[in-house]
Amino acid sequence: AQKITQTQPGMFVQEKEAVTLDCTYDTSDPSYGLFWYKQPSSGEMIFLIYQGSYDQQNATEGRYSLNFQKARKSANLVISASQLGDSAMYFCAMREGRSNFNKFYFGSGTKLNVKP
Amino acid sequence: EAQVTQNPRYLITVTGKKLTVTCSQNMNHEYMSWYRQDPGLGLRQIYYSMNVEVTDKGDVPEGYKVSRKEKRNFPLILESPSPNQTSLYFCASSPIPLTGNLYGYTFGSGTRLTVV
Numbered sequence: 667a668q669k670i671t672q673t674q675p676g677m678f679v680q681e682k683e684a685v686t687l688d689c690t691y692d693t694s695d696p697s698y699g700l701f702w703y704k705q706p707s708s709g710e711m712i713f714l715i716y717q718g719s720y721d722q723q724n725a726t727e728g729r730y731s732l733n734f735q736k737a738r739k740s741a742n743l744v745i746s747a748s749q750l751g752d753s754a755m756y757f758c759a760m761r762e763g764r765s766n767f768n769k770f771y772f773g774s775g776t777k778l779n780v781k782p
Numbered sequence: 783e784a785q786v787t788q789n790p791r792y793l794i795t796v797t798g799k800k801l802t803v804t805c806s807q808n809m810n811h812e813y814m815s816w817y818r819q820d821p822g823l824g825l826r827q828i829y830y831s832m833n834v835e836v837t838d839k840g841d842v843p844e845g846y847k848v849s850r851k852e853k854r855n856f857p858l859i860l861e862s863p864s865p866n867q868t869s870l871y872f873c874a875s876s877p878i879p880l881t882g883n884l885y886g887y888t889f890g891s892g893t894r895l896t897v898v
Contacts, residue, residue, distance in 0.1 A: 697884070701886040703889075709894070710892055712889075713886055716886055761885075763884070767878065767884075
């Protein structure tokens with residue numbers, strides 16, 4: 667089974683609107699971390715947000731928030747008030763507990779296009 | 783500024799000519815790793831290192847070598863590059879957690895390698 671699944675290969679959003687990028691994960695480890703990265707066309711990987719499996723609250727970083735639904739094993743990224751500069755590939759990723767620390771699982775990515 | 787520095791950003795080389803992609807981090811991270819990113823195949827781990835003189839294979843190690851003689855540096859060596867090693871390469875680092883959060887990666891800016 668895929669560890670990280672991103673089912674939206676591409677999405678469009680109107681500037682200034684909010685958008686949700688989907689991510690589901692699969693693990694039996696009670697300790698894990700979920701991450702979102704942004705990859706603009708220039709190629710670099712930029713860390714956006716982190717959610718730990720034991721965190722009670724959903725993570726937020728500026729315009730980014732993570733909608734963490736543990737029972738559903740989903741970790742959707744919400745971008746509020748989209749900007750043109752948000753156009754990029756977005757990757758969801760997971761790292762499992764300390765016993766499997768060397769593995770970092772990435773989804774296949776969602777390409778977001780923000781329309782003016 | 784805390785960062786992972788990769789060089790070069792772009793490299794075009796010929797088949798069989800040995801090359802080294804350098805990676806250096808200034809955050810005193812124990813863990814470092816190399817990935818390659820290819821369209822349709824996502825990010826795949828090549829090698830990783832848990833500390834100085836401790837390295838291990840990832841998912842796609844064939845054709846690559848690494849060394850970790852100092853904590854800050856983790857070069858990727860292609861002894862005899864071939865066209866199927868044309869890819870976007872990332873170096874990444876993170877702390878190893880003793881307690882608490884599972885840390886995400888800090889990525890280098892990437893190296894676009896073309897082997898002709």
